[in-house]
Amino acid sequence: MVSLAKLRVVLNWQRGGLLAALLALGAFATASVNAHESTPAGRVALPVHAEASGDKCVRDTSYMKRHHMDELKHHRKETMRKGIRTTEFSLQGCINCHADKKTNSVLGKEGFCQSCHSYAAVKLDCFECHASKPKAATALSSMPASSADTPAIMPQQVQAESVDLNSTGGVRK
Amino acid sequence: MNIEAFRKIEGQAFYALAGLLGLVVLIGFGAAHYMETHGHVVTGMTNQIVWGLPHVFAVFMIVAASGVLNVASIGSVFGKPVYKARAPLSGLLAIALLAGGLTVLMLDLGRPDRLIVAMTHFNFKSIFALNVILYTGFFAIVAVYIWTMMERKMHAYSKYAGFSAFIWRLALTTATGSIFGFLVARQAYSSAILAPMFIIMSFSYGLAVFILVQSFMYLWNGLELDPAILRRMKNLLATFAGAVLYFTIVYHLTNLYFAKQAAFEQFILVDGGIFTTLFWVGQIFIGTLIPIALLLHPTLGANCKTVIWSALLIVVGGFAQLYVIIIGGQAFPLELFPGMQESSTFFDGAIHYYHPSLPELLLGIGGIGMALLITTIAVRVLRFIPQDDFHHVSKEALTD
Amino acid sequence: MSNSMDKTPENNSPDKKRRQFIGYSAAMAGLAIAPGVTLFDLAHGRAPEEAASSKVRWGMLIDSGKCASGCNDCVSACGTENGFSGSRETDSQWIRKVEIKDLRIGQSHSLPMMCQHCEHPPCVDVCPTGASFKRADGIVLVDRHICIGCRYCMMACPYKARSFVHEELHDQNPDVPRGKGCVESCTLCVHRIDRGGQPACADACTAAGHNAILFGDLNDPNSEISKRVATLATTQVRADLGLNVGVRYQGI
Numbered sequence: 067m068v069s070l071a072k073l074r075v076v077l078n079w080q081r082g083g084l085l086a087a088l089l090a091l092g093a094f095a096t097a098s099v100n101a102h103e104s105t106p107a108g109r110v111a112l113p114v115h116a117e118a119s120g121d122k123c124v125r126d127t128s129y130m131k132r133h134h135m136d137e138l139k140h141h142r143k144e145t146m147r148k149g150i151r152t153t154e155f156s157l158q159g160c161i162n163c164h165a166d167k168k169t170n171s172v173l174g175k176e177g178f179c180q181s182c183h184s185y186a187a188v189k190l191d192c193f194e195c196h197a198s199k200p201k202a203a204t205a206l207s208s209m210p211a212s213s214a215d216t217p218a219i220m221p222q223q224v225q226a227e228s229v230d231l232n233s234t235g236g237v238r239k
Numbered sequence: 240m241n242i243e244a245f246r247k248i249e250g251q252a253f254y255a256l257a258g259l260l261g262l263v264v265l266i267g268f269g270a271a272h273y274m275e276t277h278g279h280v281v282t283g284m285t286n287q288i289v290w291g292l293p294h295v296f297a298v299f300m301i302v303a304a305s306g307v308l309n310v311a312s313i314g315s316v317f318g319k320p321v322y323k324a325r326a327p328l329s330g331l332l333a334i335a336l337l338a339g340g341l342t343v344l345m346l347d348l349g350r351p352d353r354l355i356v357a358m359t360h361f362n363f364k365s366i367f368a369l370n371v372i373l374y375t376g377f378f379a380i381v382a383v384y385i386w387t388m389m390e391r392k393m394h395a396y397s398k399y400a401g402f403s404a405f406i407w408r409l410a411l412t413t414a415t416g417s418i419f420g421f422l423v424a425r426q427a428y429s430s431a432i433l434a435p436m437f438i439i440m441s442f443s444y445g446l447a448v449f450i451l452v453q454s455f456m457y458l459w460n461g462l463e464l465d466p467a468i469l470r471r472m473k474n475l476l477a478t479f480a481g482a483v484l485y486f487t488i489v490y491h492l493t494n495l496y497f498a499k500q501a502a503f504e505q506f507i508l509v510d511g512g513i514f515t516t517l518f519w520v521g522q523i524f525i526g527t528l529i530p531i532a533l534l535l536h537p538t539l540g541a542n543c544k545t546v547i548w549s550a551l552l553i554v555v556g557g558f559a560q561l562y563v564i565i566i567g568g569q570a571f572p573l574e575l576f577p578g579m580q581e582s583s584t585f586f587d588g589a590i591h592y593y594h595p596s597l598p599e600l601l602l603g604i605g606g607i608g609m610a611l612l613i614t615t616i617a618v619r620v621l622r623f624i625p626q627d628d629f630h631h632v633s634k635e636a637l638t639d
Numbered sequence: 640m641s642n643s644m645d646k647t648p649e650n651n652s653p654d655k656k657r658r659q660f661i662g663y664s665a666a667m668a669g670l671a672i673a674p675g676v677t678l679f680d681l682a683h684g685r686a687p688e689e690a691a692s693s694k695v696r697w698g699m700l701i702d703s704g705k706c707a708s709g710c711n712d713c714v715s716a717c718g719t720e721n722g723f724s725g726s727r728e729t730d731s732q733w734i735r736k737v738e739i740k741d742l743r744i745g746q747s748h749s750l751p752m753m754c755q756h757c758e759h760p761p762c763v764d765v766c767p768t769g770a771s772f773k774r775a776d777g778i779v780l781v782d783r784h785i786c787i788g789c790r791y792c793m794m795a796c797p798y799k800a801r802s803f804v805h806e807e808l809h810d811q812n813p814d815v816p817r818g819k820g821c822v823e824s825c826t827l828c829v830h831r832i833d834r835g836g837q838p839a840c841a842d843a844c845t846a847a848g849h850n851a852i853l854f855g856d857l858n859d860p861n862s863e864i865s866k867r868v869a870t871l872a873t874t875q876v877r878a879d880l881g882l883n884v885g886v887r888y889q890g891i
Binding site: 142144146147148149150151152153158161194195196197199200201 | 685687688689690691772774775776780782783784807808810811812813814816817818819820821829830832833834
């Protein structure tokens with residue numbers, strides 16, 4: 067009891083609060099420690115990615131740079147909740163056009179999505195669930211409009227050329 | 240020993256304890272990180288047993304959190320001085336245990352990174368969503384309550400804050416019990432009795448945890464707790480443990496009365512392997528009968544050590560009880576076609592097995608470590624140690 | 640609750656252009672699947688930009704008399720379509736064959752069990768974030784964008800229809816996004832339905848000549864499924880719960 071009385075002189079309300087805040091902060095920091103991949107020394111190189119296969123994007127580049135996620139989110143809600151499957155802002159549409167010819171994917175070091183997201187250090191969460199490759203042209207279930215501009219690649223080939231999501235730096239987490 | 244020397248030793252001991260608990264917490268976080276990066280495939284949980292050991296730990300801590308506040312409620316709401324002196328510690332433990340329990344629950348999610356989603360998207364028909372609000376509110380109300388108790392100027396409001404906290408905690412435990420009570424699909428749940436049963440469980444677990452922490456604190460600080468205080472608490476503890484037993488009996492009797500529940504009761508009470516053992520040996524014998532006998536024993540019961548051991552046994556029994564409720568309830572197969580024998584590749588009609596893995600256990604222990612770490616630090620920076628007027632206490636205890 | 644989740648922001652500026660584009664894509668679609676056009680019209684008559692409507696209620700009627708014990712065609716078709724396999728305790732199973740035996744009379748049945756697409760789904764009631772939802776046309780789905788992986792819906796489902804994804808997945812079907820840490824279940828092949836098709840299991844069963852799974856609109860009195868539900872003795876599994884399921888069984 068004696069020690070506590072003395073302690074209260076040393077640690078008053080404010081200091082106690084500060085300590086608590088620091089601890090809480092520390093706990094949060096520990097909790098949110100994510101395995102960030104190491105970045106190359108010096109300046110971060112500008113993203114390099116392959117050309118898209120289509121002629122023209124659904125909007126101009128500056129608009130897409132800023133708003134692609136808004137559009138994707140709006141579209142995902144329409145599709146997910148209402149079953150509206152238009153193609154203009156569908157993620158599949160993006161992937162069909164922007165998949166790298168070599169890897170057939172929007173991921174990978176020079177992948178359209180990953181290269182830029184790594185550069186901007188924005189977590190890319192889509193491809194934990196969504197396929198990062200265009201849909202192989204198949205019968206009924208493929209989207210008619212999008213399958214038209216899907217490169218005809220056999221699934222086996224797709225697999226062979228696939229980039230492992232795990233092994234590529236920067237996106238996960 | 241002079242004061243300076245005592246402070247030095249006490250300070251070192253504090254850092255040692257805080258360091259140890261910090262390590263336990265870090266190991267818990269490490270386990271959670273491992274589970275998150277590898278997926279739940281590294282745990283013992285499956286598509287059959289979907290809630291495992293982390294939920295046993297989390298539910299225990301959440302239930303105990305609301306129960307531990309009873310000590311404060313008895314003091315503030317019902318005006319008992321011995322309990323009133325313990326009210327700040329009781330409030331602190333409530334916050335610490337809830338924080339520990341929720342951390343475990345949150346880190347066991349499939350997508351713990353989406354915590355913000357749970358805070359921004361609410362389905363108000365879900366008892367889970369309601370709980371998110373009740374838990375958050377509990378933190379706030381108890382914090383205000385502690386403030387009214389510790390700040391002299393606010394003393395006048397302490398009673399009102401205490402009363403709100405008491406009502407809130409009843410709602411909180413009702414909702415926690417209803418997480419299970421509202422599950423129509425499973426035979427073990429789908430019962431209104433689970434809500435009051437969880438409340439009475441919280442009384443028992445909470446008081447046991449309080450007694451353990453209080454005893455450790457007195458020991459740690461070289462203080463002696465007036466046996467009269469412990470004597471009063473032990474009678475209450477025995478009553479609570481008895482009440483839990485009563486609700487357990489009613490719960491099983493209700494089930495036994497319904498013919499469709501007979502197979503489930505047979506499973507839990509007779510041939511459920513680990514669950515039957517945990518029920519009879521863990522919950523009933525170790526967690527209920529022995530502590531009640533010890534606490535009510537005319538000579539043994541008066542001994543401080545007996546009370547502490549009984550409280551420990553009740554905590555152990557509490558874990559056993561929650562293991563049987565949560566995991567045993569899932570182990571019994573869903574009955575899709577009554578009266579038919581079922582089999583499939585998805586284990587229809589078969590008893591499900593659960594083998595808890597180390598990361599799950601470490602995560603759960605990490606949560607307990609977190610609750611204790613919060614308590615240790617708070618007790619050091621603020622005056623949470625019960626401030627008894629010893630003479631007054633003894634006199635009051637004798638006349639009461 | 641799902642109602643409030645259904646509310647999306649009012650149409651905004653991109654929509655004008657979107658409509659143009661929809662026009663183009665609809666035209667292209669028409670050309671691309673010229674032979675499929677009749678199918679499209681007959682089955683649903685819903686354009687891509689048209690939202691699913693509550694006038695329709697998708698359902699299935701499963702004739703266990705035609706479902707052979709040991710036949711796994713629907714299950715493998717589902718696996719191929721939606722991208723999973725395996726029967727470990729941690730593996731997803733959206734559809735499974737259940738063998739049941741009446742112990743009193745010794746009679747056995749075999750039938751596929753999957754999400755029953757309830758009218759009053761317990762999974763939707765318990766979901767804290769509203770990730771579990773029922774679409775207007777009666778299909779019960781999980782919005783994985785807001786699923787936090789709490790698994791409360793798995794506790795609540797009377798049919799054990801839901802699976803939790805226990806590990807990382809790769810090479811998903813672009814039409815069927817699935818990933819670690821979320822709960823999932825039979826979607827009634829919603830991506831096929833939206834394009835005028837029917838679930839893969841029903842297709843496979845028909846293609847193999849078993850004809851044990853009939854898919855259709857329970858709200859349309861002239862549909863084959865409605866006629867059969869109206870005239871035959873059909874069963875709802877766990878009818879005692881009053882969930883009004885979309886998947887009905889006959890012959891059990």
